[in-house]
Amino acid sequence: MGDGRNHYKEDLRFKIANREALMGVFLAIFNFIWWFAFAYGLGKKPVAEYTYIFGFPAWFFYSCILGFILFSLIVFVMVKLFFLEVPFEDREEDVE
Amino acid sequence: MNWDVILPLFGFLAIVFLIGTYSSKYIRKAPDFLQEYFLGSRQLNGFILALTMVATFGSASSFIGGPGVAYNLGLGWVLLAMSQLVTGYFTLAVLGKKFAIVARKINAVTLIDFLKERYQSKWVVLLSAASIVVFLFSAMAAQWVGGGRLIESFTGLSYTASLFIFASSVLVYVVIGGFRAVAITDSLQGIVMFIGTLLLLIGTIVAGGGVSNIMTELAVENPDLVSPFGADRSLTPLFVSSFWILVGVGVIGLPQVAVRAMSYRDSRAMHKAMIVGTLVVGFIMLGMHLIGVFARVVVPGIEIGDKVMPLVALEVLPGWLAGIVLAAPMAAVMSTVDSLLLLVSSAVIKDVYVNYVKPSATQRQVKMLSISITAIIGILVFLMAIDPPDFLIWLNLFAFGGLEAAFIWPIVLGLYWKKGNAYGAFASMLIGVGSYMAIHLSVPNLFGMHTVVLPVALSLIGYVLVSLITQHKHQIEHQQIIQRFWGI
Numbered sequence: 124m125g126d127g128r129n130h131y132k133e134d135l136r137f138k139i140a141n142r143e144a145l146m147g148v149f150l151a152i153f154n155f156i157w158w159f160a161f162a163y164g165l166g167k168k169p170v171a172e173y174t175y176i177f178g179f180p181a182w183f184f185y186s187c188i189l190g191f192i193l194f195s196l197i198v199f200v201m202v203k204l205f206f207l208e209v210p211f212e213d214r215e216e217d218v219e
Numbered sequence: 220m221n222w223d224v225i226l227p228l229f230g231f232l233a234i235v236f237l238i239g240t241y242s243s244k245y246i247r248k249a250p251d252f253l254q255e256y257f258l259g260s261r262q263l264n265g266f267i268l269a270l271t272m273v274a275t276f277g278s279a280s281s282f283i284g285g286p287g288v289a290y291n292l293g294l295g296w297v298l299l300a301m302s303q304l305v306t307g308y309f310t311l312a313v314l315g316k317k318f319a320i321v322a323r324k325i326n327a328v329t330l331i332d333f334l335k336e337r338y339q340s341k342w343v344v345l346l347s348a349a350s351i352v353v354f355l356f357s358a359m360a361a362q363w364v365g366g367g368r369l370i371e372s373f374t375g376l377s378y379t380a381s382l383f384i385f386a387s388s389v390l391v392y393v394v395i396g397g398f399r400a401v402a403i404t405d406s407l408q409g410i411v412m413f414i415g416t417l418l419l420l421i422g423t424i425v426a427g428g429g430v431s432n433i434m435t436e437l438a439v440e441n442p443d444l445v446s447p448f449g450a451d452r453s454l455t456p457l458f459v460s461s462f463w464i465l466v467g468v469g470v471i472g473l474p475q476v477a478v479r480a481m482s483y484r485d486s487r488a489m490h491k492a493m494i495v496g497t498l499v500v501g502f503i504m505l506g507m508h509l510i511g512v513f514a515r516v517v518v519p520g521i522e523i524g525d526k527v528m529p530l531v532a533l534e535v536l537p538g539w540l541a542g543i544v545l546a547a548p549m550a551a552v553m554s555t556v557d558s559l560l561l562l563v564s565s566a567v568i569k570d571v572y573v574n575y576v577k578p579s580a581t582q583r584q585v586k587m588l589s590i591s592i593t594a595i596i597g598i599l600v601f602l603m604a605i606d607p608p609d610f611l612i613w614l615n616l617f618a619f620g621g622l623e624a625a626f627i628w629p630i631v632l633g634l635y636w637k638k639g640n641a642y643g644a645f646a647s648m649l650i651g652v653g654s655y656m657a658i659h660l661s662v663p664n665l666f667g668m669h670t671v672v673l674p675v676a677l678s679l680i681g682y683v684l685v686s687l688i689t690q691h692k693h694q695i696e697h698q699q700i701i702q703r704f705w706g707i
Binding site: 131132133134135136137139140141143144146147148150151154155158159162163166167169170171173175177178179180182183186187188190191194195198199202203206207208209210211212 | 294297298301302304305307308309311312313314315316317319320323429430431432433434438442443445446447448456460463467468485486487490493494497498501502505635702705706707
């Protein structure tokens with residue numbers, strides 16, 4: 124790490140920030156795959172062969188409705204378990 | 220005149236006005252005027268942060284335009300709209316802590332403050348300020364036209380009178396209350412949007428005889444209404460997926476969204492906002508667009524898409540409830556417009572005037588100027604919106620995607636990539652805006668994707684290549700910037 128000859132101490136809080144940003148990116152990718160796979164995986168059949176859940180076509184139910192509930196839950200769990208509280212203001216204090 | 224509808228609407232405007240007055244007290248007391256007026260002194264809590272992000276982002280199109288298209292195309296359009304779920308958590312997760320910490324280190328109040336310190340280039344600052352002023356001014360005018368038309372359709376007043384009511388109520392609370400007023404009214408507007416969606420969704424399902432019944436009738440009329448491909452099979456998977464860039468992850472590049480990522484109090488607020496924001500944005504987008512689809516069965520034969528939502532509200536709900544529900548699109552327009560107004564005025568005052576014209580301006584001068592410039596910009600937009608000139612409508616076409624293509628990489632890579640420099644940022648902005656306009660005008664939706672995709676990709680390539688090619692330039696200055704941003 125670091126740029127060789129130039130010595131400065133890297134802000135430790137950024138390790139946390141970087142990790143959490145990556146989690147956000149991965150969650151978005153997973154969100155996209157879930158949304159896409161159910162919508163077009165189940166939805167590409169002829170409409171006559173559709174199955175229905177709570178009145179909605181199965182593709183729509185899984186992709187949009189269950190997807191919405193599931194990703195809201197994942198965000199909740201991700202934030203509660205993996206996102207750390209970090210002071211924003213200080214300059215001297217160390218984290219962790 | 221339909222008083223059932225008008226009373227809740229005016230009640231709503233009155234509350235918004237009170238919030239402006241309340242916020243102006245903070246401005247008088249604030250130790251740092253600019254921090255308070257343009258950023259609410261970084262005091263937003265999680266709930267307000269979530270709602271102001273959702274409400275700023277959700278505009279007239281989520282409530283009026285979107286349901287109208289869903290009415291005509293069916294569930295495929297709801298699928299497309301759900302690409303916006305990601306905005307609830309993505310912006311805050313990615314910009315989140317890094318932006319908040321860095322913004323405090325360098326004492327940034329606006330997005331351009333951040334770009335200025337990160338790239339130390341007058342040209343990057345001026346180009347950013349110009350893009351913000353030009354694009355957001357035209358976007359704002361378009362939204363004001365929408366706000367005026369909404370009031371016109373509910374009250375039967377003339378368009379100019381309606382626009383005047385709309386403009387004066389927005390202007391008053393933004394001018395006297397600043398960012399804090401915008402954020403608090405946004406939260407109120409977000410709540411109105413949420414409740415409006417919920418009531419109308421229930422009303423429409425009941426009126427349509429339940430979801431199963433509605434789906435059966437739709438499939439009888441045209442099976443493709445319940446497929447993901449749209450009634451005319453125009454929604455290809457690639458096209459729909461490309462909206463993940465335009466209204467999903469690309470939103471991170473919109474200045475009005477990005478500036479909120481440095482406005483909150485602490486990391487707890489950010490965490491809470493991610494949870495609340497995802498729930499609220501998902502519910503509103505899913506609900507409003509489903510209402511559009513269901514309306515096809517409940518109120519068949521509507522010719523003009525924009526009338527679907529008002530007509531269905533008046534059909535399925537008792538008058539006074541319809542009034543509350545119809546305040547929702549109004550709230551959506553206002554909450555978008557107020558943020559844009561403040562942003563344009565901050566670009567003029569903080570980024571251009573204080574930085575380059577008169578750095579020695581006193582607090583008092585800056586205060587007078589901020590308030591009057593905000594008012595003047597608002598009045599200008601009002602005058603433009605009375606009879607919008609063609610060039611404004613033309614510019615508005617590029618506003619959303621153009622800003623994303625311009626800012627996404629200078630912000631994201633500026634935060635996370637140490638090698639990024641001013642040359643890269645400048646190139647990225649030019650390429651982003653330029654290619655967006657070129658593609659949009661010559662071959663819109665090139666290769667079956669929304670126009671925004673290629674410019675975002677090209678501006679990424681521009682940023683990285685140009686930064687790498689020029690990395691030997693100004694090494695010492697660059698090292699100082701890196702140390703300041705990344706060091707303790």
